[in-house]
Amino acid sequence: MAATTFGWLVLLCPVVGTAVIGFGYSRLPGRSPGWIATAAIGLSFAFAIAMLVALLDRSPAHRQLTSSLWDYANSVGVDARLQILVDPLSVFMVLVVSGVSTLIHLYSISYMTADRGYSRYFAYLNYFVFSMLLLVLAGNFLLLIVGWAFVGAASYLLISFWYRRNTATKAGIKAFVINVIGDVGLVLGTFFIFTHTGTLGFLQTFAAAPHVFHHDSTDLVVGCLLLLVGAFAKSAQIPLHTWLPDAMEGPTPVSALIHAATMVTAGVYLIARMHPLFELAPTAADVGAVGGCLTLLIAGTIGLAVTDIKRVIAYSTMSQIGYMIMGVSAGAYSGALFLLMAHAFFKALLFMGAGSLIGAMAGNQSLDRMSGFRRAMPFTFGCFVIGGMALAGLPPFSGWFSKDDILAYLLHRGGGFEVMGIAGYVGAILTAIYTFRMIFRAFLGDPCPEAKELEEGHIAHVEVPTNPQTGEAEDTDVGFPGPEHHIAEREWPMKIAMGTLAVLAMVGGLAQIPGVDDTIRNFLAPSFAGSPLAAAQPSTGSDWIGLVIGAAIAITGIAVAYRVWVLMPGTSTRIRERMSPLYQLFVNKWYFDELIEFAIVRPVASFGQIANTVLDPGLVTTIVTDGTVGLVRAGSAAVRRAQTGFLRYYAALMLVGITGVVIYFLISS
């Protein structure tokens, strides 16, 4: 079978899974919805591998295939098709998405067991995977926008999954609103590009772009900036990032899948996919790179200060995606996509470990309460440390090879990008510190009561479940995490998922070692053929210098964390007191929420107030509605007198009228 056939099958599996679970939820017993969902995504992954094999059969120059099932509209200059594009980039993304999704589905089978919305959860999760696969397989802007909006909707549904929690529904709405801003940006950007190229297909657009756009022409820059709005909103980059930390209200596997491994990397994919346009509009690409650079620094500093374990990982995600956005915008495509893959492995692993910890803590997520879980949860500890070392960029884990691939490219490209490369190293030291702060605080030290209880074989239970954000008692009827907690130590599906990801986080980096193998770059090359930036790779020697610096920085960061949180436990309090203003800035997340509240939400809300109190009664009610009613009433009163109800009168009028018309035509002809 052709590679594109497998592409359609990849899309079909999760749709079928969603439909079966969604419609059959009342008849599916026990854990079967979870197994059906996992099987659907696993099958999708198998088809993705088949797609890869079919694609590799072809010569590198012929690895961009399109297939279209249906024409929505194919006339008057619009070519809207149900079309997929199978090329190395989309196959790469499909493999990462479906592979990591399979493991997270497996983890969820255990993690969500006690939840009353078990079937609903898996129906949503399969729907999300379908949307994400649609996004990365889309062969034209139309389907890309559809997939883009679908993942936003799936993200909303899953963030608000525990819908009896006020904080969760608010976080879901926030995420949806910001994502819709991104959707609008994407649609408008598409429009700007479409008006010039006259086609929606990706390949046709890229072929036409150099002929219709001048280098850095205004329309293209505006179009690309609007695409960047979409990418930034989806990938939680400053200033459209505030939804991601709040999105941690969703179940932990959801955070692992959507808000770490897959959906938030859609922005990276978008920029990589649109690279011919961004290379024609370097101004827009530079804006993207600067945005990514700022995000990685700011998110890193916030990660140092927050104490909610899931939020620490969320800010770390923002920071890592900052690296990727910076990389793809600057032209380090293979490096950024390599980091995307490695990040999907180790960040999903960290979230799974955090989920296990939260289970052991009976729902509590605060790092202030956790300590000494090392002996109680050795498996989680091991996986978490592996994930943490990969995230911090310690050799020879996957994060080390991939992050430094981007940074070496930036230093090699020179100019302003050197500054960004150095900022990237500063971010790397922050990453190492906050990662190991989390590990040291949660796993080392004296065991907390929950850890002690677990060492004796009991999992902690709380009398009254409370919302970890607000502390208020939760509605235990429906829409809350469930009374039973599940930890990786005791559930084999969770163990398998975490173990596989731990192995991948360890060896994933071996896919691309400078001077040894270039698997990822060579595989992706056909997608980036003809791009001067992709061809300008740094030499193997400078790559290795970057790797050594990166390793040194990671070790320094870990050493700093070890000194602050293990050797001299009071140090962090002293630092906090000495640098109080800075700490306040970090712990309040650089006041971005307050800024957005002040600059956007308040003015819009007060405008709404004015509209409600002044415009609506004054303008709309008196002139528009009352005016229309009066006009119709007066008009009908005038006409009503003609309707007497006398049949003979009507007949006479008709006779006169028709006679009049006939006479008129007789005379005029």
Next chain:
Amino acid sequence: MAIGWYLVVSALIFAIGAAGVIVRRSPLVILLCLELMLNAANLALVAFSRMWGGEDGQVFALIVMVVAACEVTVGLGLIVAMYRRGLPIDVDDLRELQG
């Protein structure tokens, strides 16, 4: 023979029918007058058909007859229904649909 006379007769019958519809108040008579008007039109159709030597007009006349039969059926049915309900058999009294 000139077609003029036929048309004169037709016009006369039509005028009589129209006057009847407007002047008379009994629904039965109004129906009869409507029939007069339709048949006047039929006469004109057949006359023209003779003049041109074709059959189209005659076919039309046949169709008009069918329509007339249908209309009489409905009309008479209405009158019977009105009579059974004890409503006045007078079109001037039936003016509930005034504006």
